[in-house]
Amino acid sequence: xxxxxxxxxxxxxxxxxxxxxxxxxxxxxxxxxxxxxxxxxxxxxxxxxxxxxxxxxxxxxxxxxxxxxxxxxxxxxxxxxxxxxxxxxxxxxxxxxxxxxxxxxxxxxxxxxxxxxxxxxxxxxxxxxxxxxxxxxxxxxxxx
Numbered sequence: 116x117x118x119x120x121x122x123x124x125x126x127x128x129x130x131x132x133x134x135x136x137x138x139x140x141x142x143x144x145x146x147x148x149x150x151x152x153x154x155x156x157x158x159x160x161x162x163x164x165x166x167x168x169x170x171x172x173x174x175x176x177x178x179x180x181x182x183x184x185x186x187x188x189x190x191x192x193x194x195x196x197x198x199x200x201x202x203x204x205x206x207x208x209x210x211x212x213x214x215x216x217x218x219x220x221x222x223x224x225x226x227x228x229x230x231x232x233x234x235x236x237x238x239x240x241x242x243x244x245x246x247x248x249x250x251x252x253x254x255x256x257x258x259x
Contacts, residue, residue, distance in 0.1 A: 118137055118140060118141055118144075119141075121137055122134055122137045122138065122141070125137065146201060149191055149192070149201050149202075150201075150202070150210060152187075152191050153188050153191050153192060153202065153207075153210055154210050154213060154214045156184040156187045156188045156191070157184070157188060157210055157211050157214035157218075157249065158214045158217045158218045158221065159180060159184045159218075160180075160181050160184035160185060160188070160218075160249055160252070161211065161214055161215050161218035161245060161246070161249055162218040162221050162222050162225070163177040163178075163180050163181045163184075164181065164218075164245045164248055164249060165218055165219060165222040165226070165236070165240055165245055166222055166225060166226055168239075168240045168241070168244070168245060169222065169226045169227075169231075169236060169239050169240050170226060170227065181252065185252045185253055188253050189253060189254075192207070192253075204250075204254065207250065207253060207254070208246070208250060211246045211249050211250060212246060215242055215245070215246060219233050219236055219237055219240075219242075220233050222236060223235075223236045
């Protein structure tokens with residue numbers, strides 16, 4: 116909110132350069148919020164994909180959670196006014212890689228009722244397969 120008030124003051128004073136700096140800051144803050152939200156949903160999606168692979172099974176609950184997470188990631192990433200995306204395919208991949216670390220930690224608490232430490236669980240699953248599957252779910256046939 117403070118940034119908006121500063122932006123208003125700068126515009127009233129005619130300081131376009133100062134106003135543009137604040138606009139850039141606001142843009143970066145907004146983008147960071149979008150990335151954070153996408154990462155949160157990615158952790159949930161990857162958590163269930165890890166559990167599916169580690170336990171070689173699935174549940175309706177996991178499937179619903181994966182679908183809901185995919186929808187939310189797609190919704191957050193879509194720039195409605197411009198018809199494109201906030202994050203490119205490479206940036207989404209990076210977010211999934213970052214989210215994977217949190218997902219493996221959380222999955223270690225749930226797979227076979229917490230039987231494995233994160234390091235042990237990582238040896239049981241293929242991180243690249245899981246991230247690839249997540250990416251395929253997020254952007255099926257799209258060239259983000």
